[in-house]
Amino acid sequence: EADIYQTPRYLVIGTGKKITLECSQTMGHDKMYWYQQDPGMELHLIHYSYGVNSTEKGDLSSESTVSRIRTEHFPLTLESARPSHTSQYLCASRGSWGTDTQYFGPGTRLTVL
Amino acid sequence: GENVEQHPSTLSVQEGDSAVIKCTYSDSASNYFPWYKQELGKRPQLIIDIRSNVGEKKDQRIAVTLNKTAKHFSLHITETQPEDSAVYFCAASEANTGNQFYFGTGTSLTVIP
Numbered sequence: 001e002a003d004i005y006q007t008p009r010y011l012v013i014g015t016g017k018k019i020t021l022e023c024s025q026t027m028g029h030d031k032m033y034w035y036q037q038d039p040g041m042e043l044h045l046i047h048y049s050y051g052v053n054s055t056e057k058g059d060l061s062s063e064s065t066v067s068r069i070r071t072e073h074f075p076l077t078l079e080s081a082r083p084s085h086t087s088q089y090l091c092a093s094r095g096s097w098g099t100d101t102q103y104f105g106p107g108t109r110l111t112v113l
Numbered sequence: 114g115e116n117v118e119q120h121p122s123t124l125s126v127q128e129g130d131s132a133v134i135k136c137t138y139s140d141s142a143s144n145y146f147p148w149y150k151q152e153l154g155k156r157p158q159l160i161i162d163i164r165s166n167v168g169e170k171k172d173q174r175i176a177v178t179l180n181k182t183a184k185h186f187s188l189h190i191t192e193t194q195p196e197d198s199a200v201y202f203c204a205a206s207e208a209n210t211g212n213q214f215y216f217g218t219g220t221s222l223t224v225i226p
Contacts, residue, residue, distance in 0.1 A: 102214050
């Protein structure tokens, strides 16, 4: 079934660690996005990509990086985790046509101690 | 860039009553307006969308209206049920270049049995 997958679903890690949050989609979408969201609160765009080898920074991009080497894969890396990074991270994807809607993955809930 | 404002931030209604959530947008080039529902601990999911070539769209108890002149669109839920309790997000996108979705800040709806 076409879907968006995120791993891990939950992660507890110590300050200063480097972490990579994985996102893969089997929907054949060109556009992919990372959002940070505290529970029930506003969605903050971190990074997005229009396609392979294309990445752009969102409003909240500091301290993290992304790569898009394959269409289906869009990992997010935090070089040095801090307690302020504790949040939920949602990956999303969208088709090429402008009116195609955006679909979200299940999220990774990150806790930095 | 686009700016989407959403009101109210919280809304409580009695079961069976109607609920209305309103959004305004700033960029007249935006022409695709989806609404997402996010239940506690789950991913946002599309519930209805509207394109700028129509003024209203209905799907059972849910309807969305769009006023392009005033740059606002609204979500209407009739005969509310406890399972409608969730956070609702509006969004706007420009169809032709349409790389980003611009989300509202969310409305927490509580339906009181």
